[in-house]
Amino acid sequence: MSEVLQPDLCVIGAGSAGLSVAAIAASFGVPVVLIERARMGGECLNTGCVPSKALIAAGERRHAAEAAAAFGALPPLLLPSADFSHVRDHIRSVIAAIALNDSQERYTAMGVMVLRDSARFTDAQTVEAGSRTIRARRFVIATGSQPAVPRIPGLEAVPYLTNETIFDVAERPARLVVIGGGPVGVEIAQAFHRLGTPVIIVEAEPRLLPRDDPELAGVVERTLMREGISLRLGMAIERAEMRNGNVALILSRDGREESLEGSHLLVATGRRSVVDDLGLEAAGILHDRTGITVDRGLRTTNRRVYAIGDVAGGLAAAFRFTHAASHQAGLVIRNALFRLPVRVDDAPMPRVTYTDPELASVGLSEEDVRAKRRSFRILRWTFAENDRAQAERETAGLVKAIVTPRGRILGCGIAGARAGELITPWTLAIAKGLKVQDLAALVVPYPTFSEVTKRAAVEFIRPAAQSAWARRAINLVRRLG
Numbered sequence: 001m002s003e004v005l006q007p008d009l010c011v012i013g014a015g016s017a018g019l020s021v022a023a024i025a026a027s028f029g030v031p032v033v034l035i036e037r038a039r040m041g042g043e044c045l046n047t048g049c050v051p052s053k054a055l056i057a058a059g060e061r062r063h064a065a066e067a068a069a070a071f072g073a074l075p076p077l078l079l080p081s082a083d084f085s086h087v088r089d090h091i092r093s094v095i096a097a098i099a100l101n102d103s104q105e106r107y108t109a110m111g112v113m114v115l116r117d118s119a120r121f122t123d124a125q126t127v128e129a130g131s132r133t134i135r136a137r138r139f140v141i142a143t144g145s146q147p148a149v150p151r152i153p154g155l156e157a158v159p160y161l162t163n164e165t166i167f168d169v170a171e172r173p174a175r176l177v178v179i180g181g182g183p184v185g186v187e188i189a190q191a192f193h194r195l196g197t198p199v200i201i202v203e204a205e206p207r208l209l210p211r212d213d214p215e216l217a218g219v220v221e222r223t224l225m226r227e228g229i230s231l232r233l234g235m236a237i238e239r240a241e242m243r244n245g246n247v248a249l250i251l252s253r254d255g256r257e258e259s260l261e262g263s264h265l266l267v268a269t270g271r272r273s274v275v276d277d278l279g280l281e282a283a284g285i286l287h288d289r290t291g292i293t294v295d296r297g298l299r300t301t302n303r304r305v306y307a308i309g310d311v312a313g314g315l316a317a318a319f320r321f322t323h324a325a326s327h328q329a330g331l332v333i334r335n336a337l338f339r340l341p342v343r344v345d346d347a348p349m350p351r352v353t354y355t356d357p358e359l360a361s362v363g364l365s366e367e368d369v370r371a372k373r374r375s376f377r378i379l380r381w382t383f384a385e386n387d388r389a390q391a392e393r394e395t396a397g398l399v400k401a402i403v404t405p406r407g408r409i410l411g412c413g414i415a416g417a418r419a420g421e422l423i424t425p426w427t428l429a430i431a432k433g434l435k436v437q438d439l440a441a442l443v444v445p446y447p448t449f450s451e452v453t454k455r456a457a458v459e460f461i462r463p464a465a466q467s468a469w470a471r472r473a474i475n476l477v478r479r480l481g
Helices: 016-025 042-046 048-072 085-101 104-111 183-194 213-226 314-318 322-338 366-371 387-391 424-429 436-440 451-465 466-481
Strands: 003-004 009-012 032-035 113-115 119-122 126-129 133-135 138-141 145-147 176-179 197-205 230-233 236-243 244-253 256-262 262-267 271-273 305-308 351-353 357-363 377-382 398-401 408-416
Touching: 009 016, 016 032, 016 042, 016 104, 016 138, 016 145, 016 322, 042 085, 048 085, 048 113, 048 183, 085 104, 104 113, 119 424, 145 197, 176 183, 176 244, 176 256, 183 197, 183 213, 183 351, 197 256, 213 230, 213 357, 213 398, 213 408, 236 322, 244 262, 262 271, 314 351, 357 424, 366 398, 377 451, 387 451, 408 424, 424 436
Parallel strands: 003 133, 009 032, 009 138, 032 113, 138 305, 176 197, 176 262, 197 230
Antiparallel strands: 119 126, 126 133, 145 271, 236 244, 244 256, 351 357, 357 408, 377 398, 398 408
């Protein structure tokens, strides 16, 4: 006979979203069962955010050595290719250091019952995991996502990498072909190129990062080209095949075909929610190609069950970031434990692509605002006009803010050095309803990159300073002595 557990919360999936729910609930003394069939920490720790940033950091260090001559710090260097076995060890050591925070032992010490097994709903209020039956008051599905592999003829017959396998590469690829010019594709492409591997990116859209503001994405695209990464944009992939021991892609555009080869192929064409083998039908939980159907409070079509993180579909599918998963965990706790109303789209959600230069944004883009037919102003300030950027030779990029005629901030995008950090004051301003005039009044230290925020904000008040009314006021005060 199976053991029956009756906790307040049963969380399925120990990635960023599930771990956050379990930790918060346990801190309130709530009985929690956490079920995970694979590695604790999920995609972010093991095959996503953490290893990719460790890889990017390795590439940045080598690139910095190459650029040192421009500062007079070192003579011009011809660096050998990176030692990929050491790069792999570096990535693994970073994962191991952070894994302690996500470990089964740590969560058990918090009071969470951790079950290392597969979970499956047997009815609307019951889950089975191995020899245990869980009848919880509320369930949270946080099973995350996995690489989405496109239907390309011949792809199944050639070896290819995804973000789940790329970080285990221990020898330098002679040539890496990347399918997909989105954030994952361009981040990994630039890192490998900086580590000495020739890289080609193939993207069906006519530009890289097609979901981002084209003006800002163009900054990244020009940098990648300047560094020597080859781009094949606006091209369809007709088929994949093996040729002389290499993987070959046959591309087409406007009726003309082109063939390219690489020693390694990376497929980086997005992700799909993990919903298989969960018994969702037995629980009355609907899902579609975007993930599990949820309302604005992250409830599924079964009122006892929530879905958060990458597995949540519909409106929530737009927020597939680790920080969004942690935020959603807090929303579920508020609603499930305290019955407080929550909305998944209430908080502005920043996003960052960790190329060099970085690309970050929050709120509405210029395209979004134009589609809504709203009155707006665009405020820009370039990194080339920032003294710290000049000192560090990080002058590519700009801040681009979208505001109403009265100064309410609708959105902001930044392409440039430290953009992921610089987007935070704009996120706070939108969340708290601050106006761009408030950012213009900030005192920021000199010389810092933070000045690009202030200078962009000051652009809002520049027309007023140059108005005839302002000049008359100054003249009046002058006459008064």
